[in-house]
Amino acid sequence: MMAVMTRWWAVAVWFAAASAALASGSLSAQDGDALGQVTYERWCAGCHGLDGTGDGPGAGYMLPRPRDFTQALYQIRTTASGDLPTDDDILAIIDRGMPGTTMPGWEALLSNDEREALVQYLKTFSRFFSADEIPQPLEFSRATRSNADVLAEGERLFREVADCAACHGDGGRGDGESSPALVDDGDFPIPAADLTENWLFNGGGEAEDIYRRLLTGLDGTPMPSLADVITAGVITDEQLWAIAHYVRSLSPDNPPGITEVVRGVLFEDAPLPSSVDDEAWDEIEGAYLPLAGQIIVMPRWFHPRVDGVWVQAAHDGETVAVRVSWSDPNNSPDPEWADWKSQVIALMQPKEGDPPDEGPTPDQLVVQFPMQMPEGMERPFFLRGDNRRPVYIWQWQSDRDGALEGEARGIGTEAFLSGGQDLTVDASHADGQWQVMFTRPLVTEDENDLDFVIGEAIPMALFAWDGDNGESGTRGAVSSWYFLFLEEATPATVFVAPALAMILTAALGFLVVGRAQKRERQSGKIKSETPNS
Ligand code: HEC
Numbered sequence: 001m002m003a004v005m006t007r008w009w010a011v012a013v014w015f016a017a018a019s020a021a022l023a024s025g026s027l028s029a030q031d032g033d034a035l036g037q038v039t040y041e042r043w044c045a046g047c048h049g050l051d052g053t054g055d056g057p058g059a060g061y062m063l064p065r066p067r068d069f070t071q072a073l074y075q076i077r078t079t080a081s082g083d084l085p086t087d088d089d090i091l092a093i094i095d096r097g098m099p100g101t102t103m104p105g106w107e108a109l110l111s112n113d114e115r116e117a118l119v120q121y122l123k124t125f126s127r128f129f130s131a132d133e134i135p136q137p138l139e140f141s142r143a144t145r146s147n148a149d150v151l152a153e154g155e156r157l158f159r160e161v162a163d164c165a166a167c168h169g170d171g172g173r174g175d176g177e178s179s180p181a182l183v184d185d186g187d188f189p190i191p192a193a194d195l196t197e198n199w200l201f202n203g204g205g206e207a208e209d210i211y212r213r214l215l216t217g218l219d220g221t222p223m224p225s226l227a228d229v230i231t232a233g234v235i236t237d238e239q240l241w242a243i244a245h246y247v248r249s250l251s252p253d254n255p256p257g258i259t260e261v262v263r264g265v266l267f268e269d270a271p272l273p274s275s276v277d278d279e280a281w282d283e284i285e286g287a288y289l290p291l292a293g294q295i296i297v298m299p300r301w302f303h304p305r306v307d308g309v310w311v312q313a314a315h316d317g318e319t320v321a322v323r324v325s326w327s328d329p330n331n332s333p334d335p336e337w338a339d340w341k342s343q344v345i346a347l348m349q350p351k352e353g354d355p356p357d358e359g360p361t362p363d364q365l366v367v368q369f370p371m372q373m374p375e376g377m378e379r380p381f382f383l384r385g386d387n388r389r390p391v392y393i394w395q396w397q398s399d400r401d402g403a404l405e406g407e408a409r410g411i412g413t414e415a416f417l418s419g420g421q422d423l424t425v426d427a428s429h430a431d432g433q434w435q436v437m438f439t440r441p442l443v444t445e446d447e448n449d450l451d452f453v454i455g456e457a458i459p460m461a462l463f464a465w466d467g468d469n470g471e472s473g474t475r476g477a478v479s480s481w482y483f484l485f486l487e488e489a490t491p492a493t494v495f496v497a498p499a500l501a502m503i504l505t506a507a508l509g510f511l512v513v514g515r516a517q518k519r520e521r522q523s524g525k526i527k528s529e530t531p532n533s
């Protein structure tokens, strides 16, 4: 309550003393500000706008939108909910950026002086900051130890007491019943964070970070602060730590490393997993492949729901099985998400002539391979190939039984083969996650099917769509090329190493697409007999 009052109080003072505030604002605008202003206009205004209102030229294609600094709403603070951030808070976010959003980190790019000047300059956009009132950080207790009992207690509180599951869902993937209706203070739809991907938390993914966010809240978003609940004695500080430890435990111990190769484990004696939830999958290591919005072909898509997929693979010398798992809060199309969908489309396709909402659309997954095993490092264009180098694809969608095999020579040219389908699929949606398992004989009669070769790096790319996030056609998430490597009976390491050495290192986020684009431009120039490594 105190927090809300602080803000109104500040507004009242601002009204009463607008001219005085203006005067003192210009007084402080001295040398430091000149550096702050120059740095801001060069690096920040493109997103945050020259006047700090968050409407720079790039802003219309971003969700969350760049922050409007005139409102002085800061998510990542050490201060109480509703209070202004400290200078150190603002500096820390400028340094680190906000993972999971377009806000970059600047520590490596800008000098100390520049970043400190930026802190002061940002504050001049808002009259809420004053030299007389210095925001005070909260006192945070020291982390408790985590163990199985603590995690069980954390899970109970998460689900039953602190109401986290209402937004984040029982499994933490952002599929709680309130999630389709969540909006931020600017009235923009905002997803409840996927708590199984802590490397994308805005304010850091360790238990300490989570504990702080729970105490301070994320101002400007629906994510509440638990400070009042603690003051009221509903939960103790120790229990808050239990929740933080539990949330931390939902993500892997380390953020997934950058992998180029999905290993197809050889099942020599045991049968291959027979269904999508076969326990045999639990024994197979998954590779995390980051996805990014498709921004090469029009209409582009800057707001993909699926930011990465986990891929597992196995084979028994005759059949290959591939399981793809990814977070998606619902099984599209779902009427509960219809509003969300039309809002996202309206916000992300603001130009005239952009395609309208097509009505209900399903979730989809495409796994893509070259039509034939390539020679050397030569690969088709990652967006569905071209005439010279077509691709072979598996396509699954949530509103249809079975999967299709097809081929394509460029995006939009997908043709699905009728009859003689060698591909089977099993899919399930639970707790905000899709899992889709494909199986196919390694070799088929069909000459348009890729024959999977054991012991070689088979190029593979993935594409995912969340229908209720407004995704269909070219509007979806894409990966660049990765490799599927079906293990041989002899230890395969000997063969993997040289292949790995040739493979380029993939980058996350937009870099995936940027690089693929560049690679394609280069390979376009190089004659086909030259491997374009
Ligand atoms: C590519 C776009 C982009 C650029 C460039 C950019 N920002 Fe941001 N920034 C964002 C977005 C988007 C958000 C809001 C993220 C959210 O709400 O989760 C944001 C949020 C912020 C916040 C709010 C942090 C908080 O705790 O809520 C600060 C401070 C900030 N940016 C400072 C800067 C500064 C300083 C620069 C220039 C050095 C800069 N930004 C450049 C996109 C950008």
Ligand code: HEC
Pocket: 075, 158, 162, 163, 164, 165, 166, 167, 168, 178, 182, 190, 191, 192, 193, 195, 200, 201, 202, 203, 204, 210, 213, 214, 218, 221, 222, 223, 224, 226, 243, 247
């Ligand atoms: C009313 C809905 C709602 C409830 C209830 C809620 N959250 Fe959130 N939470 C959100 C939203 C929305 C975000 C995303 C904010 C953003 O993207 O800036 C979020 C983000 C988070 C994050 C990521 C923080 C970061 O740094 O990005 C964590 C961790 C989290 N919530 C944990 C919890 C826990 C634990 C609880 C229960 C104590 C909880 N949330 C209750 C809506 C909610």
